[in-house]
Amino acid sequence: MRTQDARSDVAWRRALAALLVLVAAWGVCWAVLTPPFRSPDEQTHLGSVLRIAYGGGWPPPGEAYVPPIVADAEREAGWPGDLPGRRIVRPGKPQFVDRTPSVRAERTRIDAGNAVTPTPPPADAVVDQMTQHPPGWYAVGAALLRVTGLADARWDQALLALRLMDVAMLAAAVPFAAASARRLTGSWPAALVAAPLPLFAPGVGNILGSANNDAIVVIALAVVTWLSVRVVTGDTRWRTAVALGVVLGLGLLGKVMPAFAVPGVVAAYALAPWGGRPAPRPWRVDWRGTFWPRAARCATALGTALAAGGWWWVRNVLVLGAVQPVGRPRDVSRLDIVPAADVLPTAVRRVAQSFWGHLSWLEIWLDLRLVVLGSVLLAAAGVVALTVPGTRRGALVLAALPAGLTFGVIFNAWQFWRDTDRLVALHGRYVYGGLAALGALLAVGLWHTVRRREDRARVTLVVVTGLGLLSGASGLAWAFGAFYRCADDTFGDALARWAAWSPLSPGWLAATVGAAAALAVGAVAVVVRSAVVARRSSPVPEAGGRR
Template sequence: MRETTGYRAALAAIALLVVTVAGCWAVLTPAFRAPDEPQHVNSVLRLAYGGGWPAPGEALMGPAMILARQEAALQSDIPGRHWIRIGLIPYTDVDPLPDEQRLRVTAENALPWPGMTATSVDTVDQMTQHPPLYYAAAAAWLHATGTADARWDQLLLSLRLFDLLLLAPLPLLAAATVRTLMGDRPRARPAALVAAAGVLFVPMSGHILSAVTNDALVTLTGAVITWLVARVLTGDLRWPTAIGLGAALGVGLLTKVMAAFAVPMVVLAYVLAGVVARPLLAELRRTWWPRASRVLVVGVVTFAVGGWWWLRNLLVYGAVQPVGIPERWEPVPSEGIGHFATTVVTAFTRSFFGDFGWLELRIPGVAFWGGATVVAVLGVAALVRRDSRGYVAVLLLLPVALWWSVVLNAWRSYVDTGWISAVQGRYLFAGLAALTVVSALGARPPARAVPWIVAGGGMVAAAALLFAFHGMYWGHQDSPADAAARLAGWSPLSSGQLVVAAVLALLAGALAVGASVRFAVESSSTRAVATAAPTASTAATTDGTGASV
């Protein structure tokens, strides 16, 4: 019982740390410096102010967002950018606009004015190529919090905090998935805590999932699907589980097409459900209809909730996902398959672990290649273990399918135009929970190692935040105080509030490590008692037998 209490306390503390770290990213990242963040905000505003959901390629940026991007100095280069563009003013040379002078979003400027046309690619909002669920939910959040008509920087922070709510269940779902797959094995709880802390070792997840992006909802639905698939794999063929899987898939599909790549994982889970020591073919012949009927229910619910959107696209536009933005570059000769392979693998890996800002602040190669190596080694270790081999193979279907879909899409573009585009690690985040679970199943650390792993995750997260702070705000001739003052000048929070946020993050880290230490101590004492009990029982039995003889 004590170990269970310690486990729950440690899990809650780790989840709090994950959310707190993401909260630091939400206040640290300069306004709109996350992939497509201005367009995401613009689409939220369109729904918040009754602008509907135009056809792909026909949605325009509203005046509020066009002006907000200018006030945020988005067309400038942060000091740590991997390639400083000639002719653009450095971000550190721009004086932040005083709070009272910043634009306030209103009904008069949120939507495009009548007669507005696209004057450049930057004035097109390509987000209507996606379904509207995330944007509708975020618009409802703005109205519920009273920030729909706030200053643009306050509105942006409000939407980033909304995404934190979507991130919060992720570590809990990862831990629940491990517990489901490992059952009552001695290292189930330590592995579950490691899975919960896994996202701390992927700093890019904190950066992206605390920005305004529909990836936040896709990541959450991917985690829910992963957990329910784990239940199916361990023999759960109940109807509520099938309905829940269909609902989660449907919500994902009403958010982004990435959710579709979970379908093979779901189908295979029902094929292998509960098959551990029994012959697979004999079991399938005996139980084929219960399995097939559940898959059918998943499909029906999925289509009813969100799958219909993509059929609608096919019927209305002649494509499953129509193009939402015009081609930006003239075709150029390709440089061969070798150039494509090395560029894609490097860009994909780097932007999965840390390519901060709008893919402009790159972490050192040793960091992302090292991270990729650790994940690969732990994945192989999980596949080698006999008791997890089948489970891991199924869970890996989601991130592998996502990876291949992005690579194949990039290859088609490369063949047609000579440009490599749309290669971003965030497209794997729908499978982020699956990757953390697989890594935890491969590691399976003893309880005494959990505090060290949690502390390591906290240190990785802190190092990434400091690296981003330096690269985003710290000019070449600046002192730390200058960089901190620049952050405070741009932020909608006061200097005191920013200090409080940093202190809370440190306290959350200390709490997570402390709770993990408590769990490790209680786990060790519980095992010691459990080991001593059979020994004492054996001794008592022997003595009693001797006395009776």
């Protein structure tokens, strides 16, 4: 029995590592595929990192300026220019495919003279709105550039390094998604179904394969999700509460989105079994003699989060009069007025579409039928996880985070609409902090769908992983055409255009993509082999799984 259990543990670790490699390889492909500055605000993210790297600090909102190198980088990146896959063709606008790629070796290098805006700023200086956020992600990026020596490299090389940093943060979230699902189901094949979820959403690759501060939210909330699941399944130790608070607080030093994890943390402590007593059924909470211990640990977690990073947002309210002040007022006069009856359906549609696949600055749209299919399947798995006995309490904790993030995005847009009759800031990337929770929720739902049968869970893992590889490759192929290939181009023309704009030489670009593809295929083979080996291991009892 011990030998069989050890074999099963080896299969779990091997398959988990393979899935991490699969997601990372897919992310690397997005990092080298996406043209520079073809994800929201990437140029200002880069500028803010360089400001910190060169000692420019973190000015108050409205007092930071985009450094001079960004203007040079935009020109050398062919910005602005409409991409060939744009949903609405705009006659008379510059076209990306018509621009001549800048010479790679002659692209501007970063130095102290162009990385920080001089004081006083020139009359044409553009306000950098990124200082409405805390400096967490930007400080990590600046440290990376300094440590690697890329702080004085060409701007496109520094940008690629920041993109790869975000890919690493996305890949690091994979083990926490799988561990959360395994904690709830007791089945490692079922748990690993949580890992490939990002591959089904090209929008995830476009955003988290670019330089973007959402990546630090993804990894922070993945850890928070795992710790919250541990709590709701009985890990009510003080050190778990402290760890939960520290990670949540560090996430709050990156962006405000981790604040939406608070309801899930509270629910985890409210629903957790206590003192060795099993959780009552189905939703009753046994608080006899446990109310104050629950409250003390929950308060410890939230208090630690406040001390570790939440203080930034309290300071904003006290000093600036708003939780998140406006970094740069935006002109919305060109946006369409949205009637009251259309606000909610329009908001839900926009968030769902951009979650799955609005590329670049939302101008390249994934087929709506695929968006609907993905949304329905994900919602159905969530409903199963929340309604079938066995893991409902844990599923509620999982669902609280993506639901809270989605509600927060729509509520914020509604507040803006109430004053302007226009909807803004409806981007699905704000929900990516819930990726680990959504992956775990999907895994739990499928575990119940296959009737908690270990043999069926292994088949499900193989099928989902294979579909993930196919979906991930299809999304990259779609994006390649949308970014680089117009109607009159051959495939070779588009490849040459990609290679010319890339920060990598053609040889290094081919080697990088080839290695990533080989690793991805190899990773799927490892998952399949691990599932086959698991057939010779003792099955996890069907009663496994926790409330």
